[in-house]
Amino acid sequence: MTKLKEKAFWIISGDIAGRGLAFLTSVYLARTLGSEFYGLITVAISILGYATWFSDLGLNNVGTRETAKEPSKRIYRVLEVFRMKLLLGVIVLILSTFFISMIDTGEIEKQVILGYLYSLIPYMALLDWFYAGKQEFGKIAASKVLNGLAYFLLVFLMVQSSEDVTIVPVLYTTGISISALTLGTFALKDKPFSLPSRGNQIYPDLLKTSSILGLGQFFAQVVHLLPPLLVGGLISFHQAGIYGVAFRIVIIAMMIDRVFVNLLLPNLASIWSKNRSLAFARVGSVYQVVSTGGALIAMVTAIGAEQIIQLLYGSEYADSVIILQILSVMIAVTFINSLFSFGLVATNKDKEYFLATCFGGTISAVIIFSFAALGNTVLVAYSVSLAEIIITLFTYFWFRRVIPSSYIKPLLVSYPTAILLFYLSTLSPLDPLLNAFLAAIIYLLIILKSGILKTEQIEWVKTKLGQ
Numbered sequence: 001m002t003k004l005k006e007k008a009f010w011i012i013s014g015d016i017a018g019r020g021l022a023f024l025t026s027v028y029l030a031r032t033l034g035s036e037f038y039g040l041i042t043v044a045i046s047i048l049g050y051a052t053w054f055s056d057l058g059l060n061n062v063g064t065r066e067t068a069k070e071p072s073k074r075i076y077r078v079l080e081v082f083r084m085k086l087l088l089g090v091i092v093l094i095l096s097t098f099f100i101s102m103i104d105t106g107e108i109e110k111q112v113i114l115g116y117l118y119s120l121i122p123y124m125a126l127l128d129w130f131y132a133g134k135q136e137f138g139k140i141a142a143s144k145v146l147n148g149l150a151y152f153l154l155v156f157l158m159v160q161s162s163e164d165v166t167i168v169p170v171l172y173t174t175g176i177s178i179s180a181l182t183l184g185t186f187a188l189k190d191k192p193f194s195l196p197s198r199g200n201q202i203y204p205d206l207l208k209t210s211s212i213l214g215l216g217q218f219f220a221q222v223v224h225l226l227p228p229l230l231v232g233g234l235i236s237f238h239q240a241g242i243y244g245v246a247f248r249i250v251i252i253a254m255m256i257d258r259v260f261v262n263l264l265l266p267n268l269a270s271i272w273s274k275n276r277s278l279a280f281a282r283v284g285s286v287y288q289v290v291s292t293g294g295a296l297i298a299m300v301t302a303i304g305a306e307q308i309i310q311l312l313y314g315s316e317y318a319d320s321v322i323i324l325q326i327l328s329v330m331i332a333v334t335f336i337n338s339l340f341s342f343g344l345v346a347t348n349k350d351k352e353y354f355l356a357t358c359f360g361g362t363i364s365a366v367i368i369f370s371f372a373a374l375g376n377t378v379l380v381a382y383s384v385s386l387a388e389i390i391i392t393l394f395t396y397f398w399f400r401r402v403i404p405s406s407y408i409k410p411l412l413v414s415y416p417t418a419i420l421l422f423y424l425s426t427l428s429p430l431d432p433l434l435n436a437f438l439a440a441i442i443y444l445l446i447i448l449k450s451g452i453l454k455t456e457q458i459e460w461v462k463t464k465l466g467q
Helices: 003-056 059-067 078-102 107-117 120-125 128-133 137-158 162-190 202-220 222-235 237-253 255-272 276-303 305-313 320-346 350-372 377-402 409-427 432-450 455-466
Strands: none
Touching: 003 078, 003 107, 003 120, 003 137, 003 162, 003 202, 003 222, 003 237, 003 305, 059 078, 059 128, 059 202, 078 107, 078 120, 078 128, 078 202, 107 162, 120 162, 128 137, 128 162, 137 162, 202 222, 202 350, 222 237, 222 350, 222 377, 237 255, 237 276, 237 305, 237 320, 237 377, 276 305, 276 320, 276 409, 276 432, 305 320, 305 432, 320 350, 320 377, 350 377, 409 432
């Protein structure tokens, strides 16, 4: 198997297996626990997401970027990044445990949230960032598969009713631990810590560098982590569950986006330091694909939303249909945002990444909080899609300064086409999934006929996957 094709294969395999198993687990939990307790789990995972951010502060991205470089050109060593992650992880675990213990809430709620926070222990030892930088995606895929498989099997065997909700975070932590141990076993042979740390004086500078990226990630994650917290806290855990199942489908729909992100960051970082003209061409080709592909996936998800929710979760989650349709806008926009935001990171534009996500994330947080305060989950979904658009506009502004190109034209054809086909599907008496299939065919024909996705872009993708 050729190099890029092999990388793409392992990224896709890892994401499909890992995220797919996690998705199946979430479907099982939603059906078994009911919307209220599933909403509690959704809120707990969002809290864990923020805790994980504090324990990382951008170190994963710095580690990936530095590992992708030749050893002689690295600013920070693998051991230095790993030690800083351990230190931050211990501090965050102690503080977050103390904080949650002091909150006045039910014992079950507190036990579930604390249980998920304990997964910070294996999280801080994960070496996925190291192997992403080395572009050894097969090892990452193996860890994801074992993690997802262990979590799914344990949940399926041990969670039989809503009374078992408190053991779910324990099973989740077990899965993460297996993933960390898998990569740790590979590390015994690969010896990532062969170069020693250069002394304590390096760590303040490392933390300063990573925190710029980390703060940017904090604001970038507003649309992912803040809404479930606000829905659960300001409305109800039941509504958090309704929102959670729709958002979980959105995450699955964006799996292909992860392929571009995982390939783009190490490759673009390497190419940028060697041949900027080639980097410009690569970004232009990738943009043509992600802008049209993101709109296609969003349209199919929106058209088939009713059937998807019914088949996966059942009638209890019927209110999730409209939320999924609204959040599908986020799918299309996120594909573009990922290229812009990770492109800034890959080209060492950390400050620009921070400014873009800081301004966009702050405005987005205000919008999401304002809509959540109205007590309507549907409005929260609208605010999330709007927030993703706002953040993307800011990342676009800064990215265009780094790599100027024509980014608007593809959207003027792909987005209106997808919206029109979605509207026509609402008038069709056919099955939603059949409507989605027909709309996808028509969409692709229009995009190819218009020349937005040119033959050279398609051939470039084929060539790269065949190398």
